[in-house]
Structure formats: C-alpha cells, structure tokens
Amino acid sequence: MERVINENAPRGHYTPGMISGNTLYISGQTSADPSTGLPAEGGFEAEMQMALDKMDSVLRAAGCGRDSVVMCQIYLTTMDHWDAANRVYERFFGDHRPARIVLPVGPLSKGCQVELTAVAEVAP
Amino acid sequence: MERVINENAPRGHYTPGMISGNTLYISGQTSADPSTGLPAEGGFEAEMQMALDKMDSVLRAAGCGRDSVVMCQIYLTTMDHWDAANRVYERFFGDHRPARIVLPVGPLSKGCQVELTAVAEVAP
C-alpha cells in the first residue's frame, strides 16, 4: 500500500490517493477551490472543471495519466447539471472513456455542486 | 486495461465496462429500457429486473457470469423499495451473494427508480 500526496492539503482524516497493488483509489474531490475553500467561481462548468483538475493532480502525483482512469463516480446535487457535467468531462478525457456512474446526492459541503472519485490503473 | 462494449449504446462519455487486471468495473445501469429510453414498464420490480439485466449484458460481454460479481452498489430513489429490490436481486443471483450496499439517492435521470453498478472478477 502506498500513499499518494498532492499539493492540496486534506481537510479531514484522509490521504488524497492510495495505491493497492496496481490500483489507485482517489479520495472525493469537490469543486472547492483549494486557494479559497469555496466552490470555484464561474458557474457549474467551472466547478466541474475544478473537481476534474483536482483529480488530475492526484493522478499526476501517482505518476498516472488521465487515460489511467478505469472508473469514475460523479456526484451532483441535481441531475439538471448532467449535460454540462458530461460536456466538461468529455473535454477532459478526450478519447478515453472510463466506466462511469453519475448520481444525484444531497447538499455537498460548502455549497459545492459536484464531487467525484475515481479508480485508476497504476503501471506495475 | 480493456474496454467492454455490449449492445446498449452509451448516452454520454463512458464505456459500459472496463477491465483492469482481473477486475471488471461496470458503469451505472439504470432501469431505463434501452429501446425506449424510459423506465421499464410494470412498476418497481420490472425496473429492478431491467437494471440487473443490463448489468448482466455487460458481464456477458466481458465473458463473466453472474457469480463473478464481487460487489454490487444499488441506488434507490426511496428505501421503501428495499424489500422489492432485495427480492428481485435474490432471484437474479440465486446462491451467489456478492458484497452489497443499498443507498437512497436523489431523483435519477428520466424518472428511473433504481440504478446500480458492480465490480466483478475476471478469470486471468
């Protein structure tokens, strides 16, 4: 088991990423801007981009690329954002299409409108 | 990493199943009937069966049987459907009992009352 630490200090008792075998588990990444602690400004698409960028940061810290992601779980406060979420997500991943689930949950911390986790494959 | 494609074309940027090592990750399968895009007709049990059948289709496309499922996540719009969900699920799996969680979430896309994902073991 190996801890993966990126530049964003966790608030709470967790590690940004954990590797077990060839699998990287990424902790929940909200749309909160690490520099302010508040949701990224600019509306939902900016929030979605922020959550993905924070996930990307954990991937890089583990030596993984975006095309290492095997499964991604996306949690929205309302499915009304599904189209916008999918649009930003598609731009982020390009030709790579991980397995995925998009689910509506309750109000997220600090008013964030999206949080996501992912499982990625680490080269042996 | 290997993509698993079944007969149901994804709406959105994802692959129905992804294999990493000996593990298959199955994307969220709602109770929407692939032929209409709407929730399966016949009430909640018909919807539960539809979601499981769609999961089964991904399993088959990966060369897996139902007894390959290791963990299943079931998302309901209300826990009032727990008993019915468990009943259909038990019939589907028979003697096999994967690890499982059943959770209540918000309103799912297109009025579906259930969505599920699963992790399965792929033979080496």
Place this chain on the structure above:
Amino acid sequence: MERVINENAPRGHYTPGMISGNTLYISGQTSADPSTGLPAEGGFEAEMQMALDKMDSVLRAAGCGRDSVVMCQIYLTTMDHWDAANRVYERFFGDHRPARIVLPVGPLSKGCQVELTAVAEVAP
C-alpha cells in the same frame, strides 16, 4: 473469490465481505445495533462508532487490520455531521489515513444516520 462471514447475520441477500485477488470489498455497514436492529443509542457519534466497529468486525473476519483499509466511503443523512464523523473516524484509524469520500444521501434504513463501505488490501 472468497466469502467473509462475521458474527452479524446479514438481513438481505449479501455477504458481509468478499475477497477478489488481494482486495476485500466490505458490504454497507449501517449504525444499526446488531442486537436490536435499531440505530446505536447515544447520538451521532455512537452511531458512527457502531458502523466503524461493524466494519472492523468484517476486517477481522478476513484477517485484516484497520491499517489494511485502502478506501472508505461514508454516507451521511446530513453533512452537518461531517465534523463529528471525522472526529470518530480519526480516533478509529489513528495514524492510518485511507482514501475517503463523505457524501450526503437520503434517509437510511431504520432511521440510521450513517452507513459506510470500504475496500481493504488482503495480504497475498
């Protein structure tokens, strides 16, 4: 694939833990007291402790310690319990900090205020 059975008999069609390769998948553990079927008495922190203790029981049945946990998913009925959940969780894990996500979901079965699952690494 290997089934992991602990002392708490499942209500429903599932196994408390399933091992695939070197990975243990733990079924959803609510804050319900196995001896009464009702949420642990004593308020939210007692409920959080109960859910963790039940997870611990599955870990032990699999021959794992708490420091085997790689990723933990925590589901709360309200994020107002985040601080208390984190406090009990930190005490439970000590120096070990798995990857984690904390999400707000709908009303859980039997009035429980927390449910959790985890993925752990099993020694080869």
